Amino acid sequence: MAQGNFILHEKEYRDFQGVLKKLLSDSYGKVVFLVDKNGTLLAAAGETEEFDTTSLASLAAGNIAATGGLASLIGEKEFSILFHEGERDNMHLSVVANRLILVVIFDRRSSVGLVRLRVRRASVELERILRAVDAGSKREEEDGIEELTEADIESLFK
Amino acid sequence: MSFINYSSREINCKIVYYGPGLCGKTTNLQYIYKRMNPESRGKMISLATETERTLFFDFLPLSLGEIRGFKTRFHLYTVPGQVFYDASRRLILRGVDGVVFCADSQLTRMDSNVESLENLRINLREQGYDADRIPLVLQYNKRDLPQAATVSELHALLNSRNVPEFEAVATTGVGVFETLKAVIKLILIDLKKGGR
Numbered sequence: 001m002a003q004g005n006f007i008l009h010e011k012e013y014r015d016f017q018g019v020l021k022k023l024l025s026d027s028y029g030k031v032v033f034l035v036d037k038n039g040t041l042l043a044a045a046g047e048t049e050e051f052d053t054t055s056l057a058s059l060a061a062g063n064i065a066a067t068g069g070l071a072s073l074i075g076e077k078e079f080s081i082l083f084h085e086g087e088r089d090n091m092h093l094s095v096v097a098n099r100l101i102l103v104v105i106f107d108r109r110s111s112v113g114l115v116r117l118r119v120r121r122a123s124v125e126l127e128r129i130l131r132a133v134d135a136g137s138k139r140e141e142e143d144g145i146e147e148l149t150e151a152d153i154e155s156l157f158k
Numbered sequence: 159m160s161f162i163n164y165s166s167r168e169i170n171c172k173i174v175y176y177g178p179g180l181c182g183k184t185t186n187l188q189y190i191y192k193r194m195n196p197e198s199r200g201k202m203i204s205l206a207t208e209t210e211r212t213l214f215f216d217f218l219p220l221s222l223g224e225i226r227g228f229k230t231r232f233h234l235y236t237v238p239g240q241v242f243y244d245a246s247r248r249l250i251l252r253g254v255d256g257v258v259f260c261a262d263s264q265l266t267r268m269d270s271n272v273e274s275l276e277n278l279r280i281n282l283r284e285q286g287y288d289a290d291r292i293p294l295v296l297q298y299n300k301r302d303l304p305q306a307a308t309v310s311e312l313h314a315l316l317n318s319r320n321v322p323e324f325e326a327v328a329t330t331g332v333g334v335f336e337t338l339k340a341v342i343k344l345i346l347i348d349l350k351k352g353g354r
Contacts, residue, residue, distance in 0.1 A: 005159055005160040005161065005162055005349065006159055006160070006161045006162070007162045007164065008161070008162070008163045008164065008165060009164045009165065010164060010165040013163065013164075013165035013166070014165070036161060036253070037252065037253065038159065038161070038172055038252055038253025039172070039217075039233060039253075040161045040170045040172075040233070042161075042163075052200070052201055054200045054201075054219045055200065055201050055203055055217070055219075058203065058217045058219070058233065059203065059217075062205070062214060062215060062217075062249075062250075065249040065250075065252065066214065066246070066249065068249075069245050069246075069248075069249055145162060145169070145226070145228070145349060145350065146350060147226065148225065148226060148346060148347075148349070148350040152225045152226055153225065153342075153343055153346045153347070155223075155225060156222050156223055156225055156230060156342070156346075157222075157339055
């Protein structure tokens with residue numbers, strides 16, 4: 001995991017977005033997020049303006065990391081699904097392909113059973129797209145990053 | 159592992175502030191939070207105990223503007239410094255792009271500095287990183303205290319890689335942004351080279 005960077009191109013981004021939108025409507029969720037295990041938000045769908053998505057992504061990753069740590073202490077590989085029940089809203093977190101975290105926030109219009117079922121289906125799709133992302137990372141890189149100069153970097157601090 | 163999104167033209171990098179307990183990691187983030195333009199920073203999250211010791215991590219997201227058409231976002235994390243939180247430290251190092259090692263300049267804390275630096279190297283290796291190559295900056299904090307060791311003593315003890323080092327007083331902000339700027343530079347240079 002320490003090697004290389006995670007590069008997301010336009011097509012795969014739109015594909016992720018498409019799966020999230022479908023999951024949102026199929027599960028009657030309020031909002032759906034896709035986060036990498038390091039806490040970076042990759043894509044989101046639904047009532048995102050209601051939430052601090054950056055903080056949510058970071059804490060979801062922390063949550064999964066901490067329960068993963070607990071799992072290994074009792075000899076489990078990981079706890080791949082977490083469910084948090086609130087008074088109004090609930091949160092379902094699941095690990096996809098051991099690298100991504102799919103978060104669904106839903107209220108009483110939906111149920112944990114329905115969310116779990118739809119998440120399972122969406123995860124298969126997300127795994128497929130992730131394989132395309134990995135293949136894409138091996139493609140020739142687009143313009144930009146590798147041409148960064150010292151002056152470009154310096155310009156950030158002016 | 160930086161995350162580059164060509165669709166939204168964004169680069170996301172993760173910086174971890176590491177160091178022994180009470181060396182000033184959280185104080186660095188608090189100062190950055192206080193002094194950054196609110197449009198350039200998100201909410202600071204601290205998962206701390208009732209006595210304000212870091213329990214899991216602090217988190218502060220920053221947006222530093224664009225380079226070559228890419229928005230740059232940096233996620234700053236601290237680890238809990240106390241020795242017995244090692245499992246949490248390992249988790250927070252996952253996916254790190256650059257590390258600030260915050261040392262406590264007080265002579266009485268030298269053993270803790272050395273122990274924490276060695277712990278960093280072990281945990282980096284465990285996460286698959288080359289501890290001798292990852293972007294690293296040293297910050298010698300608490301320079302205002304009377305019991306502070308000299309910079310040359312700290313250098314000899316902690317900076318065997320000869321990485322950029324900064325004197326700091328995080329409570330008043332001395333050296334805080336210089337440290338941050340240096341680690342960001344190292345990360346972007348590393349990114350340009352194509353990662354580790």
